[in-house]
Amino acid sequence: MLVIARLFAAVVLLWTVPAAQAQNKLPTERGLEALVKSSLLSFNDANVTGNYTVFHAKLSKPFRQQFSPEKLKATFKEFADKNIDIDLIAALKPTYDPVPVIDDNGRLIVKGFFPTEPARVVFELDFIPSDGEWKLVRINVKTTRALE
Template sequence: MKTALKILGGLAAFIAIVVGLAFWATGGVTEAGDQFLAALSKGENDQAYQLTSKAFQQTARPEQLAIFAKTYGLDRIRSTSWSSRSFENNSGKLVGSATLDDGSEIELEIELIHENDAWKILHVSSKSGRADSAPEAASASTQAPDAAQSQALVRQSMADFAASVNTGEMSQFRDSTSALWQEQFDLQRFNDSYASIIAAGVDLTQLNPMTPLLSQAGAINSDGVLVLAGHYETEPNKVYFEHKYIDEGGQWKLVGFNIEMK
């Protein structure tokens, strides 16, 4: 009997050690995720961006991360609880939930990658547990605009942008964007962001009578963002664009505006 108890006791100790090792092994993944969310909740968006992977940074700029955090309440997190922590080779994953400052909860899933001897954020997805937790986000029932409506959106956005560039300051363009973007960027930051285009002296109002050719029309991504991409048939160089919109009060409003001439 004593021998059996010793064996059981040894087995219990072994299980405890295995569990302890599992938590130790995934500790770096958990710590990286917690640091990332803590930075966002404090409004330290630049610090949070530094915790993201190279792949993440190739597809999103710091201001886009800030907008995402604002949209899905990641800037209002009080506490987090991870129901699942895992890693395999250089990939890690956290699944759980976060409690916001108003008591509501959101589901979280964070994918990480190990690079340069540290765990970095590769992808973040968030789903609100309450319909009103992220009022700025497009609802699941939001319908994507058709091709004609998409072209009209692009033309209006480009016209507002071109008019602002010609005046040398971006107030008209800023006023046409989403409230979410305006909360993140004051007029000076808009001016600074597009200073190189203003300095180039390019008259983009020439695009106003032209029809944008859409290569990506009516695509609403998993974050509820409408992405419209394409180009204008200008010569000698074409003007390429990728604009991003969210549904605010039933209207599509800009949260991202990118153009390139090549």
């Protein structure tokens, strides 16, 4: 019985180590694109509908604790006031500038833009490992003319 318990503990340890190590690695190109798009499209849905509850639920715990859905709505009021809808990014490939990295604090830092017209969607996203996946801890999104 003791041998079975040790074997079970070893198997559990083997399952948890790769999961922890995976969070110290950059996502694949496809995984990174999905992470960026899902984050920005969830943000867009919140802005378009005025309901930030779902977007809030997808954030990392520290971000959720700092910003309530109401505070998010107030923070991104300009998007709603100007009727900014960035859903076109779903059909485009992001350009990363600089290359995404994991910093010394374990944050996944992703900056870049989508080549939308007449204005680009420019983003800066920081993610932290949370609940076994990368979750937003910071978001900065704006639209700018391509030459700005």
